[in-house]
Amino acid sequence: AQKITQTQPGMFVQEKEAVTLDCTYDTSDPSYGLFWYKQPSSGEMIFLIYQGSYDQQNATEGRYSLNFQKARKSANLVISASQLGDSAMYFCATLKTSYDKVIFGPGTSLSVIP
Amino acid sequence: DTAVSQTPKYLVTQMGNDKSIKCEQNLGHDTMYWYKQDSKKFLKIMFSYNNKELIINETVPNRFSPKSPDKAHLNLHINSLELGDSAVYFCASSQPGQGYYGYTFGSGTRLTVV
Numbered sequence: 496a497q498k499i500t501q502t503q504p505g506m507f508v509q510e511k512e513a514v515t516l517d518c519t520y521d522t523s524d525p526s527y528g529l530f531w532y533k534q535p536s537s538g539e540m541i542f543l544i545y546q547g548s549y550d551q552q553n554a555t556e557g558r559y560s561l562n563f564q565k566a567r568k569s570a571n572l573v574i575s576a577s578q579l580g581d582s583a584m585y586f587c588a589t590l591k592t593s594y595d596k597v598i599f600g601p602g603t604s605l606s607v608i609p
Numbered sequence: 610d611t612a613v614s615q616t617p618k619y620l621v622t623q624m625g626n627d628k629s630i631k632c633e634q635n636l637g638h639d640t641m642y643w644y645k646q647d648s649k650k651f652l653k654i655m656f657s658y659n660n661k662e663l664i665i666n667e668t669v670p671n672r673f674s675p676k677s678p679d680k681a682h683l684n685l686h687i688n689s690l691e692l693g694d695s696a697v698y699f700c701a702s703s704q705p706g707q708g709y710y711g712y713t714f715g716s717g718t719r720l721t722v723v
Contacts (some may be wrong), residue, residue, distance in 0.1 A: 530712065534650075546722060549691035563690040584650055589711070596665055597642075597701075599710065 497522045499587050499600030505603050508577045515562070516572040516586030517602050528590035529570040530597065531561065535583040543585075546570060573584045574605075612636050613715040615700050621655045621721045622690055630718045632700030634643055638711060640664070641683035643675060646697040646717070658683055690722045 508514040508522045522530065522592040531543040547562045554561045562571040574581055587600040613634045622628050634641060642665075643655040656676040658677040672688045687694060700715040 517674075532714075537698060538719070539716045542712065542714075586652065596654055596657065597644075598654075602650050 496586045497527075497589050497591055497598045499589055499598055501587055501600040501603050504601070506603055508581075508605065508607055509574055510579060510607055510609050513573060513575045513603075514577055515604065516585050516587075516605065518570045518572065518600060520568050520587070522568075522571060522589060522591070524591060528564070529561065530586075530588040530590065530602070531559070531570075531572045532588065532599075533583045533585065534580075534585045534602075535580075540586075544572070552571070562577050579607050579609060581605060583587045611716075612713050613700055615698075615715040615718050618716065618719060619721075620720050621723065624690055624692060624722055626684070626690050626692060627688045628684055628720070629687070630698055630700075630720070632683050632685070632715055633715070634681055634700075634702040636702055636704070636711065636713060638702035638713075639680055640702060641677065641680070642703070643683065643685050643703040644699040644714075646700060648696070648698060651700070652689060656685075680707075687720075690720075692722050695720055695722045 500519045524561045527548045529546045533541040542562050544556045544559045553563050558575045560573045586600045586602045588597045616631045640659045641707045646652045655669050656675045660680045674686045677683045684720040697716050697717045697719050703712045
């Protein structure tokens with residue numbers, strides 16, 4: 496069965512600094528996808544970034560980049576130049592492509608300090 | 610235009626009541642889902658429908674019954690509500706073949722059972 500581990504329940508980062516949120520996954524599927532979502536205190540789930548297991552390059556979206564290390568089964572999210580609005584819960588998730596089923600990790604609460 | 614819309618946003622009800630949450634997507638996606646987020650922020654899939662056909666039915670009490678009148682709508686009906694049903698319920702939709710399956714979440718329905 497697929498499983499996502501996020502070992503950092505809470506993180507703090509100084510404004511304008513970069514921060515890395517850890518994510519490791521466990522899957523036996525040859526084809527899968529990896530997501531990161533942001534959930535601010537308002538509650539909505541905001542899509543940040545996606546990496547397909549066969550993508551050769553690490554995904555980037557603006558200030559977000561995904562450090563994908565397939566052999567280590569890790570998919571860490573790097574946020575550059577943190578902003579106060581980045582304070583939120585961040586969820587790593589894996590997509591089981593054969594069933595369109597997304598398995599979420601437990602989340603990391605990020606607090607950006609001015 | 611809201612891509613995945615859920616109603617109501619908030620729902621407070623007494624134990625034993627029956628309630629429904631509605632979800633509609635205007636993305637033309639074939640697959641829709643219900644996820645539950647508990648008080649510890651843990652997100653878990655409950656059901657998925659592909660073109661009105663039930664695809665995923667996780668271990669969910671049979672008091673929960675999804676209904677999909679067409680592929681743009683997936684409603685969740687809950688009978689005999691219990692205190693433990695209090696959670697945030699997210700609807701989502703996706704379309705295989707898109708870059709990240711176009712996985713899109715609604716804004717959530719916060720259900721409180723008193």
